[in-house]
Amino acid sequence: MSDKREFWFVVGSQYLYGEEVLETVESRAREMAKELSRSLPYPLIYKVTAKTAGEITDVVREANYRGECCGVVAWCHTFSPSKMWINGLSALQKPYCHLATQYNREIPDKEIDMDFMNLNQAAHGDREHGFLAARLRMPRKVIAGHWTDKSVREKLGSWMRSAVGAAVSREMKVMRFGDNMREVAVTEGDKVEAQIKLGWQVNTWAVGDLVREIGAVTEAEIDALYDEYTKLYDTATDDIAAIRYQAREEIAIKKMLDREGCRAFANTFQDLYGMEQLPGLAAQHLMSQGYGFGAEGDWKVAAMTAILKSMGEGEKGASAFMEDYTYHLEEGNEYSLGAHMLEVCPSIAADRPRIETHPLGIGMNEKDPARLVFEGKAGKAVVASLVDMGGRLRLIVQDIEAVKPIMPMPNLPVARVMWRAMPDVVTGVECWITAGGAHHTVLSYDVSAEQLRDWARMMDIEFVHITRETTPEKLENELFLADLAWKLK
Ligand SMILES: [Mn+2]
Numbered sequence: 001m002s003d004k005r006e007f008w009f010v011v012g013s014q015y016l017y018g019e020e021v022l023e024t025v026e027s028r029a030r031e032m033a034k035e036l037s038r039s040l041p042y043p044l045i046y047k048v049t050a051k052t053a054g055e056i057t058d059v060v061r062e063a064n065y066r067g068e069c070c071g072v073v074a075w076c077h078t079f080s081p082s083k084m085w086i087n088g089l090s091a092l093q094k095p096y097c098h099l100a101t102q103y104n105r106e107i108p109d110k111e112i113d114m115d116f117m118n119l120n121q122a123a124h125g126d127r128e129h130g131f132l133a134a135r136l137r138m139p140r141k142v143i144a145g146h147w148t149d150k151s152v153r154e155k156l157g158s159w160m161r162s163a164v165g166a167a168v169s170r171e172m173k174v175m176r177f178g179d180n181m182r183e184v185a186v187t188e189g190d191k192v193e194a195q196i197k198l199g200w201q202v203n204t205w206a207v208g209d210l211v212r213e214i215g216a217v218t219e220a221e222i223d224a225l226y227d228e229y230t231k232l233y234d235t236a237t238d239d240i241a242a243i244r245y246q247a248r249e250e251i252a253i254k255k256m257l258d259r260e261g262c263r264a265f266a267n268t269f270q271d272l273y274g275m276e277q278l279p280g281l282a283a284q285h286l287m288s289q290g291y292g293f294g295a296e297g298d299w300k301v302a303a304m305t306a307i308l309k310s311m312g313e314g315e316k317g318a319s320a321f322m323e324d325y326t327y328h329l330e331e332g333n334e335y336s337l338g339a340h341m342l343e344v345c346p347s348i349a350a351d352r353p354r355i356e357t358h359p360l361g362i363g364m365n366e367k368d369p370a371r372l373v374f375e376g377k378a379g380k381a382v383v384a385s386l387v388d389m390g391g392r393l394r395l396i397v398q399d400i401e402a403v404k405p406i407m408p409m410p411n412l413p414v415a416r417v418m419w420r421a422m423p424d425v426v427t428g429v430e431c432w433i434t435a436g437g438a439h440h441t442v443l444s445y446d447v448s449a450e451q452l453r454d455w456a457r458m459m460d461i462e463f464v465h466i467t468r469e470t471t472p473e474k475l476e477n478e479l480f481l482a483d484l485a486w487k488l489k
Contacts, residue, residue, distance in 0.1 A: 004068040005042050005068060005070050005164055005167065006042055006043045006044075006045050006068050006069060006070065007040075007042055007043070007044050007045065007069070007070055007071045007072070007073055007160055007163070008044075008045055008047045008059070008063055008069050008071075008072050008073065009029060009032070009033045009044050009045060009046045009047060009073050009074075009075070010047050010048055010050055010056070010059055010072055010073070010074045010075075011025060011026075011029040011046075011048070011049045011050065011074075011075055011076070011077055012049075012050050012074065012075065012076035012077070012078070012080030012085070012125060012129055013025050013049050013050065013051055013076070013077055013078045013079075013080050013125075014051050014078065014079065014080055014081060014084075015051050015052075016079075017078060017118055017119070021078065021118065021119050022049060022051070024119060025049050025077045025078060025119075026046075026049045028077065028103045029046050029049060029075075029077065030046045032046075032103070032147055033045060033046035034046075035147075035148070036147060036153060036156070039153045039157070040153065040156060040157045040160060041157050041160055041161060042070065042160050042164065044073060044156075047059050049077075050080065050084075050085075051080075051084075052084060053083075053084040053085075053086075053087055053088065056084060056085055056087070056088030056089075057087050057088040057091065059072075059088070060072070060088040060089070060091050060092050061091065063092065063094050064091065064092065064093045064094060069094060070094065070095065070160070070163045070164050070166070070167045071094050071095035071096065071097060071159075071160065071163035071166075072092065072094055072095070072096050072097070073097045073098075073099050073156070074096070074097070074098055074099070074129065075098070075099045075100070075101060075122065075126070076122055076125030076126050076128065076129045077102075077103065077119075077120075077122060077125065078118065078119065078120075078121055078122075078125055079121055079124050079125040079128060080125050080128065080129060081128065082128045082129055082131060082132035083132075085129065085132055086132065086136070089132065089133065089136060089138060090136060092138075094163075095139075095141075095159075095162070095163040095166055095454075095458045096133075096138060096139070096140045096141070097140065097141040097142075097143060097156065097159050097163075098126070098129060098130060098133060098140055098141070098142045098143070099143050099147070099152075099156065100122065100126040100130070100142060100143065100144040100145075101122060101143075101144070101145060101146060101147040101152065102120055102122040102123070102146070102147075103120060103122075103147075104120055105146050105148070130142065139457045139458060139460065140457075141159045141454055141457075143155045143156055143159065158448065158450065158451050158454075159451075159454055161311040161312070161447075161451055162311060162451045162452075162454035162455040162458065163454075163458065164310055164311060164315070165307045165308070165310055165311040165447075165451070165455045166455060166458040166459060168263070168306065168307050168310040168311075168315075169198050169199050169200065169303070169307050169455075169459060170198075170199035171199065171263070172198070172199060172200040172201065172263060172264065172303050172306065172307070173200075173201045173202075173203070173260060173261050173262040173263060173264075174200060174201070174202045174203070174262060174263075174264045174265065174266065174292070174299045174302050174303050175203070175204075175205055175256065175257055175260060175262040175264070175265040175266075176202065176203065176204040176205065176265070176266050176267075176297065176299055177204075177205060177206075177207050177210055177265065177266065177267040177268070177271070178204075178207055178266075178267055178268040178270065178271030178297060179204075179268065179271070179297050180268070180296065180297035180298070181268050181269075181270060181296035181297055182270060184296060184297075186387060186436075186438040186439070186440075187294075187296055187297060187298040187299075187300065187301070187438070187440065188388065189299075189300050189387075189388035189393075190388055191299070193388070193392075193393065194300070194303075194388075194393070197393060197459055197460060197461055198303070198393070198459055198461075200299075200303050202299045202303070205256065205260075207267075207271050207272065207273050207274065207275070208273070208274065209256070210252060210253065210256060210275075211273070211274035211275060213252035213253075213255060213256055214248055214249055214252040214275065216252070217248045217251045217252055221247075221251050222244050222247045222248055222251070225247040225250060225251060226243065226244055226247050229243060229247065229281070229285070229355065232285075232346075232352075232353075233346075233352065233353045233354065233355050233372060234352055234353070234354045234355065235354075235355050236354040236355060236356050236373075237355060237356050237357040237370065239357040239368065239370070242277065242357045242367060242368060242369065242370040243281065243355055243357075243370045245276055245277055245367070245370070246277065246279065246280060246281040246282045246369070246370045247281075247282070249275070249277070249279045249282040250279070250281070250282035250283075250285055250286055253265060253279065253282060253283075253286060254286060254291075257286075257291060263290070263291060263292060263303075263306045264291060264292030264293065264294070264299075264302040264303045264305065264306040265286075265291065265292070265293060265294075265302060266293070266294040266295070266296075266297050266298055266299045266301075266302045267279065267283075267295065267297070268295070268296050268297045269295070269296070269341065269360075269362060269365075270296075272365065276365070276366045276367045277365055277366070277367055277368070277369035277370070278341070278342060278360060278365050278369050279342075279343070279369075280341075280342030280343060280369040280370055280371030280372075281342075281355060281369075281370045281371050281372055283295075283342070283343040284342070284343055284344065284345060284346055284371065284372045284415075285346070285372075287305065287309075287320065287321065287343070287345035287346075287347070288316070288345055288346050288347050289316060290306065290309050290310065290315060290316030291306060292304065292305035292306025292307070292309065292321075293305055293321050293343055293345075294321060294440065295321070295323075295340060295341065295343055295440070296440075298438075298440050300386045300387075300388075301321055301385075301386070301438070301440040301441070301442060302321070304384060304386050304442045305319060305320070305321045305345075305442045307455075308384065308442045308444045308446075308447045308452075309347075311446070311447045311451060311455070312444070312446030312447060313446060316347070317347065317444070317445075317446035317447065318347045318348050318377070318444065318445040318446045319345070319347065319348075319442050319443065319444035319445070319446055319447060320344050320345035320347060320348045320376075320417075320442065320443050320444075321340065321343060321344065321345060321440070321442065322338045322339075322340070322344065322383060322417065322440070322441045322442065322443035323338060323339065323340045323439050323440050323441070324336055324338055324439050324441070325337050325338060325339045325340075327425070327429075328406070328418075329425075329426075333406075334420070334424070334425035334426060335403070335406065335418045335419065335420055335425060336400075336418070336419050336420070336421060336425060336429075337405075337416060337417075337418055338376075338383075338416070338417045338418070338419065338441075338443060339412070339414045339415060339416045339417070340414060340415075341360065341362075341414065342360070342369060342371040342414060343371075344372075344374075344376075344414065344415035344416075344417070346372050346374060346415075348376045348377055348417065348443065348445060349372075349374040349375070349376065349377070349415070350374065350375045350376060350377045350378070350404065351374060351375065352374075353372040353373060353374035353415070354372070354373050354374065355370055355371070355372060355373075356370070356371060356372075356373045356413060357369065357370045357371075358371075358413035371413070371414060371415075372415060373413065373414060373415055374415045374416075375404065375405050375415075375416060375417070376402055376405075376415070376416065376417030376418070376443075377402060377445060378402050378403050378404050379401075379402055379445055380399070380400075380401055380402075380445070381400050381401075381402050381419065381443055381444060381445045382397050382398065382399055382400060382443070382444055382447065382448065382449050382452065383397070383398050383400055383421075383441040383442070383443050383444075384396070384397045384398075384441055384442045384444065384447075384452055385397075385437040385438040385440065385441045385442075386438075386461075387436050387437065387438055389436070389462070389483075389486075391486075391487070392461065392462055392486050393461040393462065394435070394436065394461065394462040394463075394464060395452060395455075395456045395461055395462065395463050395464070396432070396435045396436070396437040396464045396466070397449045397452050397453075397463070397464070397465050397466070398421055398422060398428060398431070398432060398437070398465075398466040399421075399422040399449060399465075399466065399467050399468065400419040400420065400421050400422065400428075400443075401419060401420045401422070402417055402418065402419040402443075402445070403418050403419065403420065404418070405417075405418040406418065417443060421466070422466060422467055422468045422470070423466075423467070423468050423469065423470055423471075427470075427471070427472065428466060430472045431466045431470050431471075431472055431475050432466060434472055434475055434476060434479065435464050435466070435475065435479060449465050449467070453465065462482055462486055464478070464479070464482075
């Protein structure tokens, strides 16, 4: 994993205007990068005022090579003939954003003359630059507006987070304990395709190795993590031994993940050989630290959970492994209830979670697993599902409005989130099922659909967005055309 992350600012110009203009362009570009960095989630580093094909190729080679460079932001202060960009941009392997801005906000009525026009012609230069990227069919983000505008900084910051998600994806290693749940289709997928497209290294480790690691955890290690649990969560059980066993599991899983550089893991209740409990609290507390998790062997949702977390605040944002469980279909007052057998991340909790222990009806549990129970936050969110369509990956994102659960459900022994899918619950379900979306998703309050669209573009995979405006008819047509387009690609 790369600890340092930054973005590079490359400004287009040419030698036509003379030294003085180029010096002005450079000093302004430095000022802009410095000022923008103050309100962006990652630093924007000024690199070069590009005047030749050689300079552009050099900076692109460097950007490709440097692990800390998560993307390139380009802007043309003056006209910058774009044939000089062909060799460089053709070689670019990092996410690319075209910031179509200009240094001055307003046209200076009295001062404007031909010197001003030559220096400040981004409207002209950015069109030339945009044509070339279009001609190269380059995946890119275009952001327009004055560089000091809040909306421009927010868009750029949001794109940066998507690019960090792309970097995390390329570094992703997923640890699998056990195979997929028997007979389940949607959690399957082509791991070679996932590595080619997304960079994920998805491999398996023996449950027996984990059991040995669990056995080697010391009481002192458990004491320390148990203390942390009690600081963060209320204890609503007398079964302290069950909580301590979850701590033991968490420590063992974390050691194995960190030793192998894995940022996500998947397990299955059908293969817990030698373990007393399905990891519940253990998986939940690991997720709160930024690790991804997928149940029933779902390595795709495990990696996606880690990626969406990395795109949020502090690279471990409010995103959680989620499952659509059951509906409330009261006419005019419909909701989805999301939960899981145990493993929902407490980063999405509305209040302080409680640790509870309850029997678990299915799986290999010898003892009642400890888990965190809480209600999810209210607010706008998305659910995202990555499915393997055979020959390509499809990311399906649906806008949702989470609410405080409309009933207490005192006998439900797991964390729960209640929401209304867009455009409405019933149509939303029709659209989701039409698109082939899974029951497992990542639910995120931190990551927007636009960020996921940017991420899907960076990874060159299909993106389907179900919004307030989506109808089953339009969606069906869109999926049909996309299917043809992706087969031709
Ligand atoms: Mn599940």
